[in-house]
Amino acid sequence: AGQQESFKYVVLGGGNASGYAAREFVKRGTPKGELAIITDEPYVAYERPALSKAYLNPEGAARLPGFHTTVGGGGDKQSPEWYGENGITYKTKTKVTEADVKNKTLKTADGDSIKYEKLIIATGARPVDLGDFGTKGADLKGIFYLRNVEDADKLIAAFPAAKAKGGKAIVVGGGYIGMEVSCGLNKNGLDVTVVFPEDRLMERLFTPEIAEFYESYYLDKGVTLKRGSTVASFEGEDGQVTHAVLKSGEKLEADLVLVGVGARPNIELFKGQVELLQDKPGGIKVDGRLRTSDPDVYAIGDVAAFPLKRYGSVTRQEHVANCRQTAAHAVAAILAPSETGDYNYLPFFYSRIYDLGWQYYGTSNDAEPVFFGDKASKKFGTYFVSEGKVVGAFLEGGSNDENAALKKVAEQQPDAPADLASQGLAFASKL
Ligand code: FAD
Numbered sequence: 001a002g003q004q005e006s007f008k009y010v011v012l013g014g015g016n017a018s019g020y021a022a023r024e025f026v027k028r029g030t031p032k033g034e035l036a037i038i039t040d041e042p043y044v045a046y047e048r049p050a051l052s053k054a055y056l057n058p059e060g061a062a063r064l065p066g067f068h069t070t071v072g073g074g075g076d077k078q079s080p081e082w083y084g085e086n087g088i089t090y091k092t093k094t095k096v097t098e099a100d101v102k103n104k105t106l107k108t109a110d111g112d113s114i115k116y117e118k119l120i121i122a123t124g125a126r127p128v129d130l131g132d133f134g135t136k137g138a139d140l141k142g143i144f145y146l147r148n149v150e151d152a153d154k155l156i157a158a159f160p161a162a163k164a165k166g167g168k169a170i171v172v173g174g175g176y177i178g179m180e181v182s183c184g185l186n187k188n189g190l191d192v193t194v195v196f197p198e199d200r201l202m203e204r205l206f207t208p209e210i211a212e213f214y215e216s217y218y219l220d221k222g223v224t225l226k227r228g229s230t231v232a233s234f235e236g237e238d239g240q241v242t243h244a245v246l247k248s249g250e251k252l253e254a255d256l257v258l259v260g261v262g263a264r265p266n267i268e269l270f271k272g273q274v275e276l277l278q279d280k281p282g283g284i285k286v287d288g289r290l291r292t293s294d295p296d297v298y299a300i301g302d303v304a305a306f307p308l309k310r311y312g313s314v315t316r317q318e319h320v321a322n323c324r325q326t327a328a329h330a331v332a333a334i335l336a337p338s339e340t341g342d343y344n345y346l347p348f349f350y351s352r353i354y355d356l357g358w359q360y361y362g363t364s365n366d367a368e369p370v371f372f373g374d375k376a377s378k379k380f381g382t383y384f385v386s387e388g389k390v391v392g393a394f395l396e397g398g399s400n401d402e403n404a405a406l407k408k409v410a411e412q413q414p415d416a417p418a419d420l421a422s423q424g425l426a427f428a429s430k431l
């Protein structure tokens with residue numbers, strides 16, 4: 001305790017974005033000893049999306065070091081040794097408890113201080129806790145959240161006892177975490193019920209026609225969907241959850257509960273230090289170069305609220321594509337400022353469940369959906385048309401080339417022909 005160190009560049013947070021930032025620093029020839037990454041997790045950066053997918057497989061599950069960044073982005077697998085070889089100081093199990101931007105200093109829980117010349121904030125987000133909504137019984141044992149390896153290990157460790165009691169699992173939330181974990185629990189032989197307030201899965205992204213396909217897929221696998229439902233409270237015995245009580249009064253048996261109802265950006269350290277976005281979407285406000293209100297402090301990944309140049313809005317994106325690209329862009333803005341313009345992100349989402357996988361590019365805001373393809377063959381999609389232009393595109397079961405074509409559509413926003421639906425994928429492939 002009381003130790004003082006100083007680095008030219010410090011990345012705070014050892015999540016997905018930090019790994020890609022490290023890659024960019026190395027690519028640009030940063031001398032050894034200049035970069036430090038600080039995280040409270042016990043592992044160097046890994047591809048977080050694996051936790052709700054291959055990590056939960058009953059057989060051949062993904063485990064570290066198999067999915068360190070940047071394997072998901074087509075780069076080297078950056079093991080702890082990789083950081084060492086590249087002269088990067090990676091401090092794991094180190095929680096930063098105080099930031100003093102004026103004096104360019106971070107303080108750790110152990111009482112050490114770390115000085116920087118340039119700071120990149122990559123503190124990510126944390127799951128919204130049902131206790132924050134005052135849900136009674138939210139602190140019972142057997143209720144899980146999923147953000148990091150430790151969470152995933154706790155969840156998996158609870159499977160045998162839950163199965164011994166009857167194996168009833170409740171998943172709270174119908175977004176992509178809820179959908180992916182439901183698949184994982186179902187594959188592990190648990191009897192899954194998904195409880196969500198909307199009238200369909202992934203309501204913000206899926207049209208009713210898209211949602212219907214995935215919903216019937218789950219039903220075929222024996223998963224129960226409780227749409228239009230909210231958990232009012234949990235009941236338990238000996239401190240262990242036994243039931244989820246819905247607002248309707250219905251009581252569901254619950255031997256294990258997984259909550260996936262959204263995330264909150266980790267901004268608390270920087271209150272009064274840099275400008276935060278008070279209104280939705282929250283987060284740390286940055287400009288097109290990912291720079292905060294302090295010229296030596298940048299923010300990337302889930303925590304950054306940035307100008308979405310293409311659509312003239314300000315957004316926060318809790319997705320790996322954005323965390324990879326903001327990481328690279330911020331490092332470029334620091335190391336090569338005169339060559340680096342404004343960040344120009346194209347929204348991109350994907351998910352995988354069972355033998356399915358979808359991708360989505362662009363926007364569906366105020367747009368008319370145009371369905372194409374054939375659900376029975378597990379290959380179908382939807383274009384989103386606004387003011388005569390195709391502004392977004394969704395595809396299930398696409399090949400790499402087809403997904404790349406879809407991306408082009410969202411980038412170029414071509415005029416929508418009258419026979420768009422019958423042209424289907426051919427329309428994207430022609431661009
Ligand atoms: P994070 O990866 O959250 O990293 C933040 C890091 O900062 C963490 O290590 C945290 O412990 C650390 N930290 C925070 N505060 C402090 C502090 N004070 N001191 C020290 N360390 C601190 N996105 C997709 O696009 N597709 C998917 O399929 C997908 N699946 C996902 C599945 C799961 C289960 C989860 C949780 C997320 C998924 N995401 C997915 C989202 C994606 O993982 C995030 O967008 C990405 O991880 C964001 O990276 P980040 O570096 O900004 O934040």
